[in-house]
Amino acid sequence: MRRFAEIEDLSELVRDALGAGHRVVAVDRLRGGTKKGVYRVRLDGPRTESVIVYSWAEDENFWPSRRTEDPADPFAPASGMVPFLAAQRALHSLGVRVPQVLLADDSRRRYPADVAVIEDVTGGTLEALFETDPERASGALHDLAEMLGVMHRSPARNYGSVYLLERGDGVSEVSCERRVLDRALEDLKEAAGRDGSIAAAEAALHDRLRELAERVSPRTEYGLVHGELGPDHVLVDTDGRPVMIDIEDLMYFDVEWEHVFLRLRFHERYAVLDRPGLDPRRLDLYMLAMRLSLVAGPLRLLDGDFPDRAFMQGIADHNAKQALALLPSV
Template sequence: MRLAVVEDVRGGTLEALFDTDPAAARKALADLARTLGRMHAHHAPRYGRADLLERGGVALGSSCEQLVLDRALGDLGEAAGRDGRIGAARGRLDDRLRSLRALVAPRTEHGLVHGELGPDHVLVTSEGEAVLIDIEGLMYFDVEWEHVFLRLRFHERYGALARPGLDPRRLALYELAMRLSLVAGPLRLLDGDFPDRELMEGIAEHNLEEALALLP
């Protein structure tokens, strides 16, 4: 038997509300922070998609940090083959990723995270409550991964979502990895006939600059 839970949320996205009603957006942002706090405090001893773990499955890889490193090295290789600036810095970026990974201590529990939560993935009810959408990727993972993504997507508004106690070493590794992903992904799309090329070029350029700025 399959069950669908449907709710008619008519307040639009949080992203749109930032422009149309800043006061309501602040209220929804505070509600989102409370929701994320509850989610991130819900732990599991293993990482992986929530539906996979519920079925007794096991995610690939040996740890969150190793999985992120392996993917980042792949993204680095792809980006280096498409942009000369990344190619010239490949050795330094590789060393930086590996050195950051070496500093991360093992962890035995992981929080429930959305995975790619931006203000466009949050709807707002008429009462000002935040409702998460596109939750098919819900997973147990390091909450630092979520917070790096939140910081990238919410920019100056991230302060309302910040929380104490995050591991700064994981944050450093995950930020560099995410920046490289946001270089490699857009450049990969530009190999084909992606229609909005200017958008992808801008994303790749911005994150390329940010990745290089993270080098010591």
């Protein structure tokens, strides 16, 4: 049985982050996390009413273990305090708004896992704001487009996870498009073993992936991408500014990978985030690869005890249909 944090577990940690004048009065574990625990800690004390605590305890990670052959693979799971802090530094240096880190601790003296106490951005998600305050959401969306422009124009000689490149590791000789193709073929095989509709079209999907990859020309220009940026991963602060969260997978990569995900998650609002000069051939390959990833990933998660099972099954089912729709008509 998984054990999650309670008031007595986090009181010392929060007191050290904010000072002795703050007392923890409630702890709420927020829904949705699959790799880390996210807790809103409510306080009785001056000025600060609440903070967020990230916990990278083993019990907070719902993903089944998966062996990664290549340590330079930017798609290898990036979870933990080190990737988080590296991403936070990289984004902050570019002027991209991220929650302020109040304390980060990997000593295991205050808590038996890596933990971070961060600013609680209380304005809600951009996704919710689209429904409750469209005018405010529109301003935040345009600001987000500017932030993404800064990130995507931030050049790097090599692609890979920010935290690995920061320490001089993770440089790969494999091209981005080859990396995506190899991952997509693995996802296809895995999805076909779990989803009957994908299994029936496995050969056609395999051939289509190969065909799309052959059309892509070499390139060595990489930008900084979040990798999984939906409107639920953007908070809005009291000044109306967008704030990026769930940043551990930050990496230098083809910006088309980011734009494919933005298209999927922002739908008709993506037009604000679009930019000229994207490679249409990369977009075609990456879209099919992304759809297959969003079939295999959720189904893999359901091999374990992730609680919101209907939600994950719905993601897999939807993306299986969309992947099949990308096959050329006969």
